[in-house]
Amino acid sequence: MTKKIGRRTSILMTGAALATPLVPSVRAQQTGLPDKPLKILVGFPAGGGTDVMARLIAEPLKQRTGRNVIIDNKAGASGTIAVGDLKNAGSDGTTIAYVPSATIVQRLTMPSVPFDPMVDIAPITLAGTVQTAFCVSPTIGVNDLKEYVEWLKKNPTRASFGTTALGSFTHFFGVMAGKAVGIPLEPIPYRGAAPLVADLQGGHIAAGCGGITDFLEHHRAGKVKVIFTSGVKPTTSAPEIPTITQLGYPQLSILGWYVFFAPPKxxxxxxxxxxxxxxxxxxxxxxxxxxxELGLDVETSTPAQFTERMTADLARWKTIIDSIGYKPQG
Incomplete structure:
Protein backbone atom coordinates (compact mmCIF):
# COMPACT_ATOMS: atom_id res chain seq x y z
CA MET A 1 0.00 0.00 0.00
CA THR A 2 1.33 3.44 -0.95
CA LYS A 3 1.59 5.80 2.00
CA LYS A 4 0.33 9.32 1.32
CA ILE A 5 2.93 12.00 1.99
CA GLY A 6 1.64 14.89 4.04
CA ARG A 7 2.35 18.54 3.26
CA ARG A 8 4.78 18.97 6.18
CA THR A 9 6.71 15.80 5.27
CA SER A 10 6.87 16.91 1.63
CA ILE A 11 8.31 20.28 2.63
CA LEU A 12 10.92 18.64 4.83
CA MET A 13 11.91 16.26 2.04
CA THR A 14 12.23 19.17 -0.39
CA GLY A 15 14.39 21.06 2.09
CA ALA A 16 16.60 18.04 2.53
CA ALA A 17 17.03 17.78 -1.23
CA LEU A 18 18.02 21.44 -1.44
CA ALA A 19 20.56 20.90 1.33
CA THR A 20 22.41 18.20 -0.62
CA PRO A 21 26.16 18.80 -0.25
CA LEU A 22 28.16 20.26 -3.11
CA VAL A 23 30.19 17.06 -3.14
CA PRO A 24 29.48 13.54 -1.89
CA SER A 25 30.78 12.64 1.52
CA VAL A 26 33.62 10.15 1.58
CA ARG A 27 33.46 9.51 5.30
CA ALA A 28 33.58 5.79 4.68
CA GLN A 29 36.42 6.06 2.22
CA GLN A 30 40.13 6.29 2.86
CA THR A 31 41.32 9.86 2.22
CA GLY A 32 44.85 9.45 3.53
CA LEU A 33 44.25 12.25 6.07
CA PRO A 34 44.21 11.73 9.85
CA ASP A 35 40.86 10.61 11.24
CA LYS A 36 40.82 13.67 13.49
CA PRO A 37 39.52 17.26 13.32
CA LEU A 38 41.48 19.24 10.73
CA LYS A 39 42.60 22.84 11.21
CA ILE A 40 43.31 25.59 8.68
CA LEU A 41 45.25 28.54 10.09
CA VAL A 42 44.39 31.98 8.69
CA GLY A 43 46.62 34.92 9.57
CA PHE A 44 43.96 37.61 9.25
CA PRO A 45 40.73 38.53 11.06
CA ALA A 46 37.38 36.90 10.38
CA GLY A 47 35.47 38.63 7.62
CA GLY A 48 38.48 39.60 5.49
CA GLY A 49 39.10 38.16 2.03
CA THR A 50 41.56 35.49 3.17
CA ASP A 51 39.18 34.28 5.87
CA VAL A 52 36.15 34.25 3.56
CA MET A 53 37.99 32.17 0.95
CA ALA A 54 39.29 29.71 3.55
CA ARG A 55 35.79 29.17 4.94
CA LEU A 56 34.39 28.74 1.45
CA ILE A 57 36.92 25.98 0.79
CA ALA A 58 36.53 24.39 4.24
CA GLU A 59 32.86 23.42 3.88
CA PRO A 60 33.18 21.11 0.84
CA LEU A 61 36.46 19.85 2.30
CA LYS A 62 34.50 18.80 5.36
CA GLN A 63 31.92 17.08 3.17
CA ARG A 64 34.59 15.26 1.15
CA THR A 65 36.67 14.02 4.05
CA GLY A 66 34.02 13.48 6.70
CA ARG A 67 36.26 15.37 9.15
CA ASN A 68 35.46 18.47 11.11
CA VAL A 69 37.40 21.32 9.47
CA ILE A 70 38.13 24.30 11.73
CA ILE A 71 39.26 27.75 10.61
CA ASP A 72 41.62 29.15 13.24
CA ASN A 73 42.19 32.90 12.87
CA LYS A 74 45.65 33.85 14.15
CA ALA A 75 45.47 37.50 13.15
CA GLY A 76 48.35 39.92 13.47
CA ALA A 77 51.72 40.94 12.05
CA SER A 78 50.41 40.77 8.47
CA GLY A 79 49.82 37.03 8.67
CA THR A 80 53.24 36.04 9.99
CA ILE A 81 51.89 34.91 13.38
CA ALA A 82 49.85 32.18 11.71
CA VAL A 83 52.81 31.00 9.62
CA GLY A 84 55.01 31.02 12.72
CA ASP A 85 52.43 28.83 14.43
CA LEU A 86 52.36 26.51 11.43
CA LYS A 87 56.14 26.17 11.59
CA ASN A 88 55.81 24.87 15.15
CA ALA A 89 52.74 22.71 14.57
CA GLY A 90 52.96 18.94 14.56
CA SER A 91 53.64 17.17 11.28
CA ASP A 92 50.77 14.71 11.76
CA GLY A 93 48.70 16.22 8.94
CA THR A 94 46.01 17.78 11.10
CA THR A 95 47.09 21.43 10.63
CA ILE A 96 47.71 23.46 7.48
CA ALA A 97 47.55 27.18 6.66
CA TYR A 98 46.06 29.31 3.89
CA VAL A 99 48.65 31.97 3.13
CA PRO A 100 48.90 34.93 0.72
CA SER A 101 52.10 36.08 -0.94
CA ALA A 102 51.69 39.33 1.00
CA THR A 103 52.75 37.38 4.08
CA ILE A 104 55.59 35.44 2.45
CA VAL A 105 57.27 38.54 0.99
CA GLN A 106 57.84 39.89 4.48
CA ARG A 107 60.75 37.52 4.80
CA LEU A 108 62.53 39.99 2.50
CA THR A 109 61.38 43.10 4.35
CA MET A 110 61.41 41.97 7.98
CA PRO A 111 64.15 39.39 8.55
CA SER A 112 62.93 38.95 12.12
CA VAL A 113 59.73 37.18 10.98
CA PRO A 114 59.60 33.75 12.64
CA PHE A 115 59.95 31.60 9.54
CA ASP A 116 61.89 31.02 6.32
CA PRO A 117 59.38 30.13 3.58
CA MET A 118 61.94 27.99 1.76
CA VAL A 119 62.70 25.85 4.81
CA ASP A 120 60.17 26.15 7.63
CA ILE A 121 56.91 25.44 5.79
CA ALA A 122 56.02 22.91 3.11
CA PRO A 123 53.85 23.86 0.10
CA ILE A 124 50.84 21.66 -0.66
CA THR A 125 49.25 23.39 -3.63
CA LEU A 126 48.72 26.80 -5.12
CA ALA A 127 45.09 27.89 -4.74
CA GLY A 128 45.18 30.74 -7.22
CA THR A 129 46.62 34.07 -8.23
CA VAL A 130 45.44 37.47 -7.12
CA GLN A 131 46.03 41.07 -8.06
CA THR A 132 46.65 43.92 -5.66
CA ALA A 133 43.94 46.58 -5.71
CA PHE A 134 44.28 50.31 -5.12
CA CYS A 135 41.03 51.82 -3.96
CA VAL A 136 39.72 55.16 -2.76
CA SER A 137 37.08 56.28 -0.32
CA PRO A 138 33.68 56.96 -1.92
CA THR A 139 33.58 60.18 0.12
CA ILE A 140 36.25 61.94 -1.97
CA GLY A 141 34.36 61.77 -5.26
CA VAL A 142 37.12 60.14 -7.32
CA ASN A 143 36.43 57.67 -10.15
CA ASP A 144 39.82 56.92 -11.69
CA LEU A 145 43.57 57.42 -11.35
CA LYS A 146 43.58 60.76 -13.22
CA GLU A 147 40.91 62.19 -10.92
CA TYR A 148 42.73 60.83 -7.85
CA VAL A 149 45.97 62.56 -8.88
CA GLU A 150 44.08 65.84 -9.35
CA TRP A 151 42.43 65.38 -5.94
CA LEU A 152 45.82 64.77 -4.30
CA LYS A 153 47.16 68.01 -5.76
CA LYS A 154 44.28 69.86 -4.08
CA ASN A 155 44.56 67.86 -0.84
CA PRO A 156 48.31 67.34 -0.26
CA THR A 157 47.86 66.68 3.46
CA ARG A 158 45.88 63.52 2.65
CA ALA A 159 48.53 61.85 0.47
CA SER A 160 48.43 58.57 2.37
CA PHE A 161 46.90 55.14 1.94
CA GLY A 162 46.03 52.27 4.24
CA THR A 163 47.77 48.95 3.71
CA THR A 164 46.55 45.57 4.94
CA ALA A 165 50.11 44.29 5.38
CA LEU A 166 52.98 46.68 6.03
CA GLY A 167 56.20 45.43 4.47
CA SER A 168 54.36 43.52 1.73
CA PHE A 169 53.20 44.35 -1.77
CA THR A 170 49.95 45.77 -0.46
CA HIS A 171 52.36 48.38 0.92
CA PHE A 172 54.90 48.55 -1.91
CA PHE A 173 52.35 48.73 -4.72
CA GLY A 174 50.88 51.90 -3.21
CA VAL A 175 54.33 53.43 -2.76
CA MET A 176 55.28 52.50 -6.33
CA ALA A 177 52.04 53.99 -7.70
CA GLY A 178 52.66 57.27 -5.88
CA LYS A 179 56.22 57.40 -7.16
CA ALA A 180 55.03 56.72 -10.72
CA VAL A 181 52.51 59.58 -10.73
CA GLY A 182 54.90 61.97 -9.01
CA ILE A 183 53.08 62.29 -5.69
CA PRO A 184 54.69 60.37 -2.80
CA LEU A 185 52.12 58.39 -0.81
CA GLU A 186 52.64 57.49 2.85
CA PRO A 187 51.57 53.96 3.92
CA ILE A 188 49.40 53.62 7.03
CA PRO A 189 49.29 50.06 8.48
CA TYR A 190 45.99 48.34 9.31
CA ARG A 191 45.29 45.05 11.06
CA GLY A 192 43.56 43.52 8.06
CA ALA A 193 41.00 44.55 5.47
CA ALA A 194 37.91 44.90 7.66
CA PRO A 195 39.10 47.96 9.67
CA LEU A 196 40.58 49.53 6.52
CA VAL A 197 37.30 49.16 4.62
CA ALA A 198 35.44 50.73 7.56
CA ASP A 199 37.77 53.75 7.54
CA LEU A 200 37.53 54.09 3.77
CA GLN A 201 33.76 53.94 3.88
CA GLY A 202 33.69 56.56 6.61
CA GLY A 203 36.17 58.85 4.87
CA HIS A 204 38.73 58.61 7.68
CA ILE A 205 41.39 57.69 5.13
CA ALA A 206 41.36 58.61 1.44
CA ALA A 207 42.85 55.48 -0.14
CA GLY A 208 43.77 51.90 0.55
CA CYS A 209 45.80 49.06 -0.94
CA GLY A 210 45.39 45.32 -0.53
CA GLY A 211 44.56 42.09 -2.32
CA ILE A 212 41.57 42.48 -4.60
CA THR A 213 39.99 39.57 -2.71
CA ASP A 214 39.75 41.91 0.29
CA PHE A 215 38.03 44.72 -1.58
CA LEU A 216 35.99 43.43 -4.49
CA GLU A 217 32.81 42.68 -2.56
CA HIS A 218 32.99 46.10 -0.88
CA HIS A 219 33.70 47.75 -4.25
CA ARG A 220 30.51 46.24 -5.66
CA ALA A 221 28.59 47.40 -2.59
CA GLY A 222 29.87 50.98 -2.98
CA LYS A 223 31.80 50.99 0.30
CA VAL A 224 35.12 51.54 -1.52
CA LYS A 225 36.03 52.23 -5.15
CA VAL A 226 38.82 50.21 -6.74
CA ILE A 227 40.41 52.46 -9.37
CA PHE A 228 43.13 50.10 -10.65
CA THR A 229 44.82 46.76 -9.99
CA SER A 230 48.36 45.46 -10.29
CA GLY A 231 47.90 43.06 -13.19
CA VAL A 232 48.89 43.05 -16.82
CA LYS A 233 45.35 42.18 -17.84
CA PRO A 234 42.12 42.68 -15.87
CA THR A 235 41.20 40.08 -13.29
CA THR A 236 38.53 37.58 -14.35
CA SER A 237 36.29 38.72 -11.52
CA ALA A 238 36.23 42.39 -12.52
CA PRO A 239 37.19 42.96 -16.17
CA GLU A 240 35.87 46.52 -15.99
CA ILE A 241 38.56 47.64 -13.52
CA PRO A 242 41.70 48.84 -15.36
CA THR A 243 45.13 47.49 -14.56
CA ILE A 244 48.19 49.60 -13.87
CA THR A 245 49.66 48.21 -17.12
CA GLN A 246 46.67 49.44 -19.11
CA LEU A 247 47.09 52.86 -17.51
CA GLY A 248 50.63 53.08 -18.84
CA TYR A 249 52.79 51.78 -15.98
CA PRO A 250 53.71 48.18 -16.91
CA GLN A 251 56.77 48.26 -14.64
CA LEU A 252 54.42 48.29 -11.63
CA SER A 253 52.66 45.01 -12.48
CA ILE A 254 52.74 42.49 -9.64
CA LEU A 255 50.83 39.20 -9.38
CA GLY A 256 50.33 37.65 -5.97
CA TRP A 257 49.04 34.25 -4.95
CA TYR A 258 47.39 32.18 -2.24
CA VAL A 259 48.89 28.85 -1.20
CA PHE A 260 48.16 26.03 1.22
CA PHE A 261 51.19 25.16 3.35
CA ALA A 262 51.84 22.32 5.82
CA PRO A 263 54.30 22.24 8.74
CA PRO A 264 57.91 21.31 7.97
CA LYS A 265 58.79 17.61 7.87
CA GLU A 293 33.83 36.53 -7.65
CA LEU A 294 36.10 37.25 -4.67
CA GLY A 295 39.00 38.04 -7.01
CA LEU A 296 40.97 34.77 -6.98
CA ASP A 297 41.87 33.28 -10.37
CA VAL A 298 41.94 29.61 -9.37
CA GLU A 299 45.10 27.68 -10.23
CA THR A 300 46.66 24.64 -8.57
CA SER A 301 50.15 23.13 -8.59
CA THR A 302 52.37 20.38 -7.30
CA PRO A 303 54.64 21.23 -4.34
CA ALA A 304 57.67 21.25 -6.67
CA GLN A 305 55.99 23.57 -9.18
CA PHE A 306 55.10 26.03 -6.47
CA THR A 307 58.58 25.94 -4.91
CA GLU A 308 60.01 26.88 -8.31
CA ARG A 309 57.53 29.73 -8.64
CA MET A 310 58.14 31.05 -5.14
CA THR A 311 61.91 31.01 -5.69
CA ALA A 312 61.57 33.07 -8.88
CA ASP A 313 59.06 35.49 -7.32
CA LEU A 314 61.17 36.14 -4.24
CA ALA A 315 64.12 37.02 -6.49
CA ARG A 316 62.03 39.45 -8.55
CA TRP A 317 60.40 40.96 -5.48
CA LYS A 318 63.80 41.62 -3.90
CA THR A 319 64.79 43.55 -7.02
CA ILE A 320 61.61 45.65 -6.78
CA ILE A 321 62.10 46.30 -3.06
CA ASP A 322 65.68 47.42 -3.64
CA SER A 323 64.57 49.68 -6.50
CA ILE A 324 62.25 51.73 -4.28
CA GLY A 325 64.90 52.03 -1.56
CA TYR A 326 63.03 50.11 1.14
CA LYS A 327 65.26 48.91 3.96
CA PRO A 328 64.43 45.72 5.90
CA GLN A 329 62.84 46.47 9.28
CA GLY A 330 63.82 44.68 12.44
Whole structure:
Protein backbone atom coordinates (compact mmCIF):
# COMPACT_ATOMS: atom_id res chain seq x y z
CA MET A 1 0.00 0.00 0.00
CA THR A 2 1.33 3.44 -0.95
CA LYS A 3 1.59 5.80 2.00
CA LYS A 4 0.33 9.32 1.32
CA ILE A 5 2.93 12.00 1.99
CA GLY A 6 1.64 14.89 4.04
CA ARG A 7 2.35 18.54 3.26
CA ARG A 8 4.78 18.97 6.18
CA THR A 9 6.71 15.80 5.27
CA SER A 10 6.87 16.91 1.63
CA ILE A 11 8.31 20.28 2.63
CA LEU A 12 10.92 18.64 4.83
CA MET A 13 11.91 16.26 2.04
CA THR A 14 12.23 19.17 -0.39
CA GLY A 15 14.39 21.06 2.09
CA ALA A 16 16.60 18.04 2.53
CA ALA A 17 17.03 17.78 -1.23
CA LEU A 18 18.02 21.44 -1.44
CA ALA A 19 20.56 20.90 1.33
CA THR A 20 22.41 18.20 -0.62
CA PRO A 21 26.16 18.80 -0.25
CA LEU A 22 28.16 20.26 -3.11
CA VAL A 23 30.19 17.06 -3.14
CA PRO A 24 29.48 13.54 -1.89
CA SER A 25 30.78 12.64 1.52
CA VAL A 26 33.62 10.15 1.58
CA ARG A 27 33.46 9.51 5.30
CA ALA A 28 33.58 5.79 4.68
CA GLN A 29 36.42 6.06 2.22
CA GLN A 30 40.13 6.29 2.86
CA THR A 31 41.32 9.86 2.22
CA GLY A 32 44.85 9.45 3.53
CA LEU A 33 44.25 12.25 6.07
CA PRO A 34 44.21 11.73 9.85
CA ASP A 35 40.86 10.61 11.24
CA LYS A 36 40.82 13.67 13.49
CA PRO A 37 39.52 17.26 13.32
CA LEU A 38 41.48 19.24 10.73
CA LYS A 39 42.60 22.84 11.21
CA ILE A 40 43.31 25.59 8.68
CA LEU A 41 45.25 28.54 10.09
CA VAL A 42 44.39 31.98 8.69
CA GLY A 43 46.62 34.92 9.57
CA PHE A 44 43.96 37.61 9.25
CA PRO A 45 40.73 38.53 11.06
CA ALA A 46 37.38 36.90 10.38
CA GLY A 47 35.47 38.63 7.62
CA GLY A 48 38.48 39.60 5.49
CA GLY A 49 39.10 38.16 2.03
CA THR A 50 41.56 35.49 3.17
CA ASP A 51 39.18 34.28 5.87
CA VAL A 52 36.15 34.25 3.56
CA MET A 53 37.99 32.17 0.95
CA ALA A 54 39.29 29.71 3.55
CA ARG A 55 35.79 29.17 4.94
CA LEU A 56 34.39 28.74 1.45
CA ILE A 57 36.92 25.98 0.79
CA ALA A 58 36.53 24.39 4.24
CA GLU A 59 32.86 23.42 3.88
CA PRO A 60 33.18 21.11 0.84
CA LEU A 61 36.46 19.85 2.30
CA LYS A 62 34.50 18.80 5.36
CA GLN A 63 31.92 17.08 3.17
CA ARG A 64 34.59 15.26 1.15
CA THR A 65 36.67 14.02 4.05
CA GLY A 66 34.02 13.48 6.70
CA ARG A 67 36.26 15.37 9.15
CA ASN A 68 35.46 18.47 11.11
CA VAL A 69 37.40 21.32 9.47
CA ILE A 70 38.13 24.30 11.73
CA ILE A 71 39.26 27.75 10.61
CA ASP A 72 41.62 29.15 13.24
CA ASN A 73 42.19 32.90 12.87
CA LYS A 74 45.65 33.85 14.15
CA ALA A 75 45.47 37.50 13.15
CA GLY A 76 48.35 39.92 13.47
CA ALA A 77 51.72 40.94 12.05
CA SER A 78 50.41 40.77 8.47
CA GLY A 79 49.82 37.03 8.67
CA THR A 80 53.24 36.04 9.99
CA ILE A 81 51.89 34.91 13.38
CA ALA A 82 49.85 32.18 11.71
CA VAL A 83 52.81 31.00 9.62
CA GLY A 84 55.01 31.02 12.72
CA ASP A 85 52.43 28.83 14.43
CA LEU A 86 52.36 26.51 11.43
CA LYS A 87 56.14 26.17 11.59
CA ASN A 88 55.81 24.87 15.15
CA ALA A 89 52.74 22.71 14.57
CA GLY A 90 52.96 18.94 14.56
CA SER A 91 53.64 17.17 11.28
CA ASP A 92 50.77 14.71 11.76
CA GLY A 93 48.70 16.22 8.94
CA THR A 94 46.01 17.78 11.10
CA THR A 95 47.09 21.43 10.63
CA ILE A 96 47.71 23.46 7.48
CA ALA A 97 47.55 27.18 6.66
CA TYR A 98 46.06 29.31 3.89
CA VAL A 99 48.65 31.97 3.13
CA PRO A 100 48.90 34.93 0.72
CA SER A 101 52.10 36.08 -0.94
CA ALA A 102 51.69 39.33 1.00
CA THR A 103 52.75 37.38 4.08
CA ILE A 104 55.59 35.44 2.45
CA VAL A 105 57.27 38.54 0.99
CA GLN A 106 57.84 39.89 4.48
CA ARG A 107 60.75 37.52 4.80
CA LEU A 108 62.53 39.99 2.50
CA THR A 109 61.38 43.10 4.35
CA MET A 110 61.41 41.97 7.98
CA PRO A 111 64.15 39.39 8.55
CA SER A 112 62.93 38.95 12.12
CA VAL A 113 59.73 37.18 10.98
CA PRO A 114 59.60 33.75 12.64
CA PHE A 115 59.95 31.60 9.54
CA ASP A 116 61.89 31.02 6.32
CA PRO A 117 59.38 30.13 3.58
CA MET A 118 61.94 27.99 1.76
CA VAL A 119 62.70 25.85 4.81
CA ASP A 120 60.17 26.15 7.63
CA ILE A 121 56.91 25.44 5.79
CA ALA A 122 56.02 22.91 3.11
CA PRO A 123 53.85 23.86 0.10
CA ILE A 124 50.84 21.66 -0.66
CA THR A 125 49.25 23.39 -3.63
CA LEU A 126 48.72 26.80 -5.12
CA ALA A 127 45.09 27.89 -4.74
CA GLY A 128 45.18 30.74 -7.22
CA THR A 129 46.62 34.07 -8.23
CA VAL A 130 45.44 37.47 -7.12
CA GLN A 131 46.03 41.07 -8.06
CA THR A 132 46.65 43.92 -5.66
CA ALA A 133 43.94 46.58 -5.71
CA PHE A 134 44.28 50.31 -5.12
CA CYS A 135 41.03 51.82 -3.96
CA VAL A 136 39.72 55.16 -2.76
CA SER A 137 37.08 56.28 -0.32
CA PRO A 138 33.68 56.96 -1.92
CA THR A 139 33.58 60.18 0.12
CA ILE A 140 36.25 61.94 -1.97
CA GLY A 141 34.36 61.77 -5.26
CA VAL A 142 37.12 60.14 -7.32
CA ASN A 143 36.43 57.67 -10.15
CA ASP A 144 39.82 56.92 -11.69
CA LEU A 145 43.57 57.42 -11.35
CA LYS A 146 43.58 60.76 -13.22
CA GLU A 147 40.91 62.19 -10.92
CA TYR A 148 42.73 60.83 -7.85
CA VAL A 149 45.97 62.56 -8.88
CA GLU A 150 44.08 65.84 -9.35
CA TRP A 151 42.43 65.38 -5.94
CA LEU A 152 45.82 64.77 -4.30
CA LYS A 153 47.16 68.01 -5.76
CA LYS A 154 44.28 69.86 -4.08
CA ASN A 155 44.56 67.86 -0.84
CA PRO A 156 48.31 67.34 -0.26
CA THR A 157 47.86 66.68 3.46
CA ARG A 158 45.88 63.52 2.65
CA ALA A 159 48.53 61.85 0.47
CA SER A 160 48.43 58.57 2.37
CA PHE A 161 46.90 55.14 1.94
CA GLY A 162 46.03 52.27 4.24
CA THR A 163 47.77 48.95 3.71
CA THR A 164 46.55 45.57 4.94
CA ALA A 165 50.11 44.29 5.38
CA LEU A 166 52.98 46.68 6.03
CA GLY A 167 56.20 45.43 4.47
CA SER A 168 54.36 43.52 1.73
CA PHE A 169 53.20 44.35 -1.77
CA THR A 170 49.95 45.77 -0.46
CA HIS A 171 52.36 48.38 0.92
CA PHE A 172 54.90 48.55 -1.91
CA PHE A 173 52.35 48.73 -4.72
CA GLY A 174 50.88 51.90 -3.21
CA VAL A 175 54.33 53.43 -2.76
CA MET A 176 55.28 52.50 -6.33
CA ALA A 177 52.04 53.99 -7.70
CA GLY A 178 52.66 57.27 -5.88
CA LYS A 179 56.22 57.40 -7.16
CA ALA A 180 55.03 56.72 -10.72
CA VAL A 181 52.51 59.58 -10.73
CA GLY A 182 54.90 61.97 -9.01
CA ILE A 183 53.08 62.29 -5.69
CA PRO A 184 54.69 60.37 -2.80
CA LEU A 185 52.12 58.39 -0.81
CA GLU A 186 52.64 57.49 2.85
CA PRO A 187 51.57 53.96 3.92
CA ILE A 188 49.40 53.62 7.03
CA PRO A 189 49.29 50.06 8.48
CA TYR A 190 45.99 48.34 9.31
CA ARG A 191 45.29 45.05 11.06
CA GLY A 192 43.56 43.52 8.06
CA ALA A 193 41.00 44.55 5.47
CA ALA A 194 37.91 44.90 7.66
CA PRO A 195 39.10 47.96 9.67
CA LEU A 196 40.58 49.53 6.52
CA VAL A 197 37.30 49.16 4.62
CA ALA A 198 35.44 50.73 7.56
CA ASP A 199 37.77 53.75 7.54
CA LEU A 200 37.53 54.09 3.77
CA GLN A 201 33.76 53.94 3.88
CA GLY A 202 33.69 56.56 6.61
CA GLY A 203 36.17 58.85 4.87
CA HIS A 204 38.73 58.61 7.68
CA ILE A 205 41.39 57.69 5.13
CA ALA A 206 41.36 58.61 1.44
CA ALA A 207 42.85 55.48 -0.14
CA GLY A 208 43.77 51.90 0.55
CA CYS A 209 45.80 49.06 -0.94
CA GLY A 210 45.39 45.32 -0.53
CA GLY A 211 44.56 42.09 -2.32
CA ILE A 212 41.57 42.48 -4.60
CA THR A 213 39.99 39.57 -2.71
CA ASP A 214 39.75 41.91 0.29
CA PHE A 215 38.03 44.72 -1.58
CA LEU A 216 35.99 43.43 -4.49
CA GLU A 217 32.81 42.68 -2.56
CA HIS A 218 32.99 46.10 -0.88
CA HIS A 219 33.70 47.75 -4.25
CA ARG A 220 30.51 46.24 -5.66
CA ALA A 221 28.59 47.40 -2.59
CA GLY A 222 29.87 50.98 -2.98
CA LYS A 223 31.80 50.99 0.30
CA VAL A 224 35.12 51.54 -1.52
CA LYS A 225 36.03 52.23 -5.15
CA VAL A 226 38.82 50.21 -6.74
CA ILE A 227 40.41 52.46 -9.37
CA PHE A 228 43.13 50.10 -10.65
CA THR A 229 44.82 46.76 -9.99
CA SER A 230 48.36 45.46 -10.29
CA GLY A 231 47.90 43.06 -13.19
CA VAL A 232 48.89 43.05 -16.82
CA LYS A 233 45.35 42.18 -17.84
CA PRO A 234 42.12 42.68 -15.87
CA THR A 235 41.20 40.08 -13.29
CA THR A 236 38.53 37.58 -14.35
CA SER A 237 36.29 38.72 -11.52
CA ALA A 238 36.23 42.39 -12.52
CA PRO A 239 37.19 42.96 -16.17
CA GLU A 240 35.87 46.52 -15.99
CA ILE A 241 38.56 47.64 -13.52
CA PRO A 242 41.70 48.84 -15.36
CA THR A 243 45.13 47.49 -14.56
CA ILE A 244 48.19 49.60 -13.87
CA THR A 245 49.66 48.21 -17.12
CA GLN A 246 46.67 49.44 -19.11
CA LEU A 247 47.09 52.86 -17.51
CA GLY A 248 50.63 53.08 -18.84
CA TYR A 249 52.79 51.78 -15.98
CA PRO A 250 53.71 48.18 -16.91
CA GLN A 251 56.77 48.26 -14.64
CA LEU A 252 54.42 48.29 -11.63
CA SER A 253 52.66 45.01 -12.48
CA ILE A 254 52.74 42.49 -9.64
CA LEU A 255 50.83 39.20 -9.38
CA GLY A 256 50.33 37.65 -5.97
CA TRP A 257 49.04 34.25 -4.95
CA TYR A 258 47.39 32.18 -2.24
CA VAL A 259 48.89 28.85 -1.20
CA PHE A 260 48.16 26.03 1.22
CA PHE A 261 51.19 25.16 3.35
CA ALA A 262 51.84 22.32 5.82
CA PRO A 263 54.30 22.24 8.74
CA PRO A 264 57.91 21.31 7.97
CA LYS A 265 58.79 17.61 7.87
CA UNK A 266 55.19 16.66 7.08
CA UNK A 267 55.48 13.23 5.42
CA UNK A 268 55.04 13.22 1.64
CA UNK A 269 51.97 10.92 1.77
CA UNK A 270 50.15 13.48 3.94
CA UNK A 271 51.18 16.34 1.64
CA UNK A 272 49.85 14.31 -1.29
CA UNK A 273 46.60 13.48 0.53
CA UNK A 274 45.98 17.15 1.35
CA UNK A 275 46.81 18.13 -2.23
CA UNK A 276 44.36 15.61 -3.64
CA UNK A 277 41.51 16.80 -1.43
CA UNK A 278 42.20 20.53 -1.87
CA UNK A 279 42.51 20.25 -5.65
CA UNK A 280 39.23 18.32 -5.78
CA UNK A 281 37.49 21.11 -3.85
CA UNK A 282 39.09 23.84 -6.00
CA UNK A 283 37.83 22.01 -9.11
CA UNK A 284 34.18 22.23 -8.03
CA UNK A 285 32.54 24.67 -10.49
CA UNK A 286 30.48 26.43 -7.82
CA UNK A 287 33.51 26.90 -5.58
CA UNK A 288 35.54 28.21 -8.51
CA UNK A 289 32.75 30.64 -9.40
CA UNK A 290 32.59 32.00 -5.86
CA UNK A 291 36.37 32.32 -5.58
CA UNK A 292 36.53 34.17 -8.90
CA GLU A 293 33.83 36.53 -7.65
CA LEU A 294 36.10 37.25 -4.67
CA GLY A 295 39.00 38.04 -7.01
CA LEU A 296 40.97 34.77 -6.98
CA ASP A 297 41.87 33.28 -10.37
CA VAL A 298 41.94 29.61 -9.37
CA GLU A 299 45.10 27.68 -10.23
CA THR A 300 46.66 24.64 -8.57
CA SER A 301 50.15 23.13 -8.59
CA THR A 302 52.37 20.38 -7.30
CA PRO A 303 54.64 21.23 -4.34
CA ALA A 304 57.67 21.25 -6.67
CA GLN A 305 55.99 23.57 -9.18
CA PHE A 306 55.10 26.03 -6.47
CA THR A 307 58.58 25.94 -4.91
CA GLU A 308 60.01 26.88 -8.31
CA ARG A 309 57.53 29.73 -8.64
CA MET A 310 58.14 31.05 -5.14
CA THR A 311 61.91 31.01 -5.69
CA ALA A 312 61.57 33.07 -8.88
CA ASP A 313 59.06 35.49 -7.32
CA LEU A 314 61.17 36.14 -4.24
CA ALA A 315 64.12 37.02 -6.49
CA ARG A 316 62.03 39.45 -8.55
CA TRP A 317 60.40 40.96 -5.48
CA LYS A 318 63.80 41.62 -3.90
CA THR A 319 64.79 43.55 -7.02
CA ILE A 320 61.61 45.65 -6.78
CA ILE A 321 62.10 46.30 -3.06
CA ASP A 322 65.68 47.42 -3.64
CA SER A 323 64.57 49.68 -6.50
CA ILE A 324 62.25 51.73 -4.28
CA GLY A 325 64.90 52.03 -1.56
CA TYR A 326 63.03 50.11 1.14
CA LYS A 327 65.26 48.91 3.96
CA PRO A 328 64.43 45.72 5.90
CA GLN A 329 62.84 46.47 9.28
CA GLY A 330 63.82 44.68 12.44
Missing amino acids: TPAPLIDAWGKELKAVLAIPEIQRKLV
